[in-house]
Amino acid sequence: MASELRTLRDTEWDDWSNALERAFGGVPPSGEERALRRALTEAERSLAVWDDGECVGTAGAFSFGLTVPGGAEVPVAGVTAVSVRATHRRRGLLRSMMRHQLADVRERGEPLAVLTASEPAIYGRFGYGPAALDMQLTVDTVRLAAPELPGVDGVRLRLVDPSAALPECERVYARLVPGRPGMLARRPGWAGLALLDAPGERDGAGVLQCAVAEVDGEVRGYVRYAVKVVWEDAGASGVVRVRDIEALDPVVYAALWRFLFGIDLTSSVTVSSRPVDDALPHLAGDLRRCLPVLRESLFVRPVEVGGALAARTYRTPVDVVLEVADPFCPWNAGRWRLTGDGTGAVCARTTDPAELALSVRELGSAYLGGVALTSLAAAGRVRELRPGALAAASVAFGSDVAPWLPHEF
The missing domain is CATH 3.40.630.30 (Gcn5-related N-acetyltransferase (GNAT))
Structure with missing residues (x-):
């Protein structure tokens, strides 16, 4: 039987949760924690992959508000409960869930998705960059x-x-x-x-x-x-x-x-x-x-580049054209002109020549001000196309206080 990916039904939560627990070692939580996590689960934002009646893949999201530089609270999807049964690896199940989930986040009008990662290398493939440290x-x-x-x-x-x-x-x-x-x-x-x-x-x-x-x-x-x-x-x-x-x-x-x-x-x-x-x-x-x-604690993924960059403020005035690569969410790919300062920002499509080139993953890492664009450039992950653009943008993206995730989800 072919596997089926669909939104979780309330009556399926126990099977879904059991599949998730098995993927993370099989140690069940206490009854109190299990009941609380069930109450917190947003079934309409939770995905399950079924194969011959068994849950073999899970993914979910919570609806949060996230503080961004400047103090604004931005609606975000807190991605959670991601697992694929070991017997069903290398079949594209994770990619399918991630694609389905990001499309849903975009449809809900949330400019960002965030997560904590048990294995960070996995999520860079889907555009998530480490943005805060514990x-x-x-x-x-x-x-x-x-x-x-x-x-x-x-x-x-x-x-x-x-x-x-x-x-x-x-x-x-x-x-x-x-x-x-x-x-x-x-x-x-x-x-x-x-x-x-x-x-x-x-x-x-x-x-x-x-x-x-x-x-x-x-x-x-x-x-x-x-x-x-x-x-x-x-x-x-x-x-x-x-x-x-x-x-x-x-x-x-x-x-x-x-x-x-x-x-x-x-x-x-x-x-x-x-x-x-x-x-x-x-x-x-x-x-x-x-x-x-x-x-690393919090990983950030811009889902709508224009909306995400316009939602925060900038430490110093910035006017830069970004060439963004995003093969997983192609609606983000292309050139964006970001103009902003400490009072607000605008980010819109442009045909002007690019001044910095980076992928959406690097944009996510720099988004909260805790990872410098200059540091990413030193690792070969940001390219300066106009002299002086990198230093100016790196300072502007910075934050006076370090980003921090207070608790996991």
Whole structure:
């Protein structure tokens, strides 16, 4: 029987989810997580490939708002749940799902698609470029002094139930979203992922805890974390595992880290995801003792080049003609004139001579301002066709703050 690609039906979610779990190792999530992910699934944006009644391929998308340079919230497709059963590789199933999905994204009027990648090399073929980095930190709280800033003693910290504090924490998060490219405006239900705490997934740590930071009675920051106590011959050497930490100002941020440094029976703090320009290494005073590890997090794919480039602003005035290659979405291919500055931009088709040549993948990498066009050019992936065009465009595409994806999807 020939395979069939179609939109997922609600009644097929269990088979679809089981196929996805099998592709990623076969470890089932907790019942609570499974129920939440089912509730978050947008069936009308989910694809399944069926072969003789079995689900052998999956792909989905979430409807998000993404902050772009300049602070605008742009509707994007958050691509997720992509898998092909090992027995059905090299049949074009992934390509078919990607093509179908991008056509749907375009029809919905979303200028961008974004994803996180378990295997980054796969998605470059479909025009996705790495656009933001995560920084993982493991901080030695024995050798480093706790962060201090003038005013931290005026910040009140309270331990609270993570569920009860969720609305206040979400208000803090929502205020931060416009200030950093790559952050996601969360849709209803998404905040619940931060509270998942299945005992079988704690890896020896205790229950999830939450501390909120208040100034004059207003919650201005929070941290969710768990403590893993480790006993050695010399005594306790536990780890504070930070799940997420946010603050509305530097003083509150320092106060939260000072609190984490001082938790009893611990000698280090780990945090799996912070922006590459995060303040903690400077607050701690020794980058080496923070052991930073970087990895790609968010991959960006312009679906409508003109709409995507016009949706953001630019650090310096820019007027450049781009020759864009996009064999997978040919409606993007050709020359585009981008004109913009810090107040807005216009990007339209043109017959003028090209000044920079690049593929849509490089455009996606540079889009949020975290990857320099000059760096891509040094790798041979952007070609300068008019002297001076590369440097000017690279500066204009930059961002004053590093792009960062706050959570996976």
